[in-house]
Amino acid sequence: MAALNYRIASELVREVERPKDARHYTIVCDACGARFEDDGSTLQCVNTHEPGLLRTEYEERTFKIDQRAEGLYRYRAWLPSIRNLSGSGRTVTYRSDALSRITELPNLWIAFNGYWPEKDAWLATSTFKELEAFTVLSRRPRKHDDVLVVASAGNTAAAFARACSLNNVHCLIVVPEFGLQNLQFSDLLNPCVKIVSIVGFTDYCDAMTLADRVSSVDGFLAEGGVRNIARRDGLGTTMLNAVEAIGRIPDYYFQAIGSGAGAIAVYEAAKRLIDDGGFGNNLPRLMLSQNLPFVPIYTSWKSRQRDLVKIDAEDGKKQIQQIAAHVLSNRKPPYSIKGGVFDVLNETEGDMLVADNIETLHASRLFEQAEGIDIDPASGVAFATLMKAVRYGQIEPDATVLLNITGGGRYRSWLDKKMIPARPDLLVDGSEITSDETLERIIGLFR
Numbered sequence: 001m002a003a004l005n006y007r008i009a010s011e012l013v014r015e016v017e018r019p020k021d022a023r024h025y026t027i028v029c030d031a032c033g034a035r036f037e038d039d040g041s042t043l044q045c046v047n048t049h050e051p052g053l054l055r056t057e058y059e060e061r062t063f064k065i066d067q068r069a070e071g072l073y074r075y076r077a078w079l080p081s082i083r084n085l086s087g088s089g090r091t092v093t094y095r096s097d098a099l100s101r102i103t104e105l106p107n108l109w110i111a112f113n114g115y116w117p118e119k120d121a122w123l124a125t126s127t128f129k130e131l132e133a134f135t136v137l138s139r140r141p142r143k144h145d146d147v148l149v150v151a152s153a154g155n156t157a158a159a160f161a162r163a164c165s166l167n168n169v170h171c172l173i174v175v176p177e178f179g180l181q182n183l184q185f186s187d188l189l190n191p192c193v194k195i196v197s198i199v200g201f202t203d204y205c206d207a208m209t210l211a212d213r214v215s216s217v218d219g220f221l222a223e224g225g226v227r228n229i230a231r232r233d234g235l236g237t238t239m240l241n242a243v244e245a246i247g248r249i250p251d252y253y254f255q256a257i258g259s260g261a262g263a264i265a266v267y268e269a270a271k272r273l274i275d276d277g278g279f280g281n282n283l284p285r286l287m288l289s290q291n292l293p294f295v296p297i298y299t300s301w302k303s304r305q306r307d308l309v310k311i312d313a314e315d316g317k318k319q320i321q322q323i324a325a326h327v328l329s330n331r332k333p334p335y336s337i338k339g340g341v342f343d344v345l346n347e348t349e350g351d352m353l354v355a356d357n358i359e360t361l362h363a364s365r366l367f368e369q370a371e372g373i374d375i376d377p378a379s380g381v382a383f384a385t386l387m388k389a390v391r392y393g394q395i396e397p398d399a400t401v402l403l404n405i406t407g408g409g410r411y412r413s414w415l416d417k418k419m420i421p422a423r424p425d426l427l428v429d430g431s432e433i434t435s436d437e438t439l440e441r442i443i444g445l446f447r
């Protein structure tokens with residue numbers, strides 16, 4: 001910690017003269033070793049080969065914090081951003097006596113992503129998806145005309161809708177019907193943001209299918225999900241914030257996952273911190289969780305196979321309807337891909353855990369009673385699995401443990417602020433997502 005403070009004091013914001021839009025990082029493809037310059041939106045390698053995730057390699061190898069910067073731009077040395085946008089927030093990491101007593105873990109830290117004024121937590125849509133939205137937008141070139149296309153189960157939609165609205169970025173949000181409830185804002189959305197809701201027996205994967213179709217049309221650009229380096233590095237600031245607070249890399253990291261982009265991001269951020277040398281040499285063990293009965297990553301991991309278990313579309317959707325944490329509902333997560341969830345679980349000697357709805361709701365209530373702030377059911381899943389892991393002796397009592405809380409204070413923000421539910425600009429029936437007419441209607445929203 002002392003080393004970090006010294007660095008902040010002595011090297012505070014060393015501005016480097018650069019031409020506008022010059023980038024302070026290189027893109028690296030671990031699958032073939034290619035290294036290339038970023039154009040601000042690329043999602044895949046310049047060479048043709050099996051799919052793999054690209055990653056960023058920053059010129060700055062030490063962990064630098066810009067204390068003057070707003071929100072997550074505090075960590076901009078390790079963000080693929082060429083400008084700081086207004087309205088961003090960041091994670092707040094703290095220790096809680098009450099939660100330490102409940103879990104019997106004196107070194108439990110909470111990475112809180114949400115709205116909680118007393119803790120100086122100001123994520124307006126209350127989830128860590130805002131970290132990715134602002135980073136994705138500030139990675140893009142200053143001048144661009146394409147409409148950004150974002151598929152989401154709900155929280156990412158809310159984050160991008162707000163960030164694009166504030167910063168006047170043309171954006172198409174595709175969200176299944178159940179995700180609409182998460183789209184409530186304190187201000188009216190800018191008309192540059194259009195929302196398409198898929199109705200009927202649909203889920204996040206249907207949103208991805210439709211978003212992929214629209215992205216293939218000229219003038220539309222796929223945001224890219226986990227393949228977008230900015231999305232992962234933005235999410236990775238949760239680990240940077242935690243290490244800024246704790247002074248070292250935690251031994252364990254608990255998070256509930258739908259796709260697992262946040263977990264991959266935390267792994268990548270931890271590798272950068274290890275390279276720095278001042279925060280420990282060990283990766284945190286990733287203790288990731290899903291909500292029963294929809295647990296495809298858990299099932300695949302427990303059978304120790306790189307291939308994701310086959311999920312029948314109808315069965316998967318039925319299971320998704322039964323889970324309390326609706327956002328943990330990706331039927332096609334980046335599990336098998338090189339650098340994906342399977343690899344980061346392996347490399348960190350991590351594990352997959354599960355919680356059912358009763359355990360989830362109990363854990364959510366317990367957290368709220370202890371802390372005085374509500375949390376998303378996804379965070380209830382993570383907290384429930386943390387308590388079970390302690391009970392089953394999976395965690396040493398003196399371990400430094402980081403619990404990722406997202407969706408914190410959503411109800412609190414709805415009480416504090418008069419929220420306006422977003423209205424979809426277009427409703428598409430689940431049976432119409434592959435029709436040409438649907439495509440025409442969506443394109444028409446931007447004419």
Ligand SMILES: [Zn+2]
Binds near residue numbers: 030032033034045
């Ligand atoms: Zn490559």
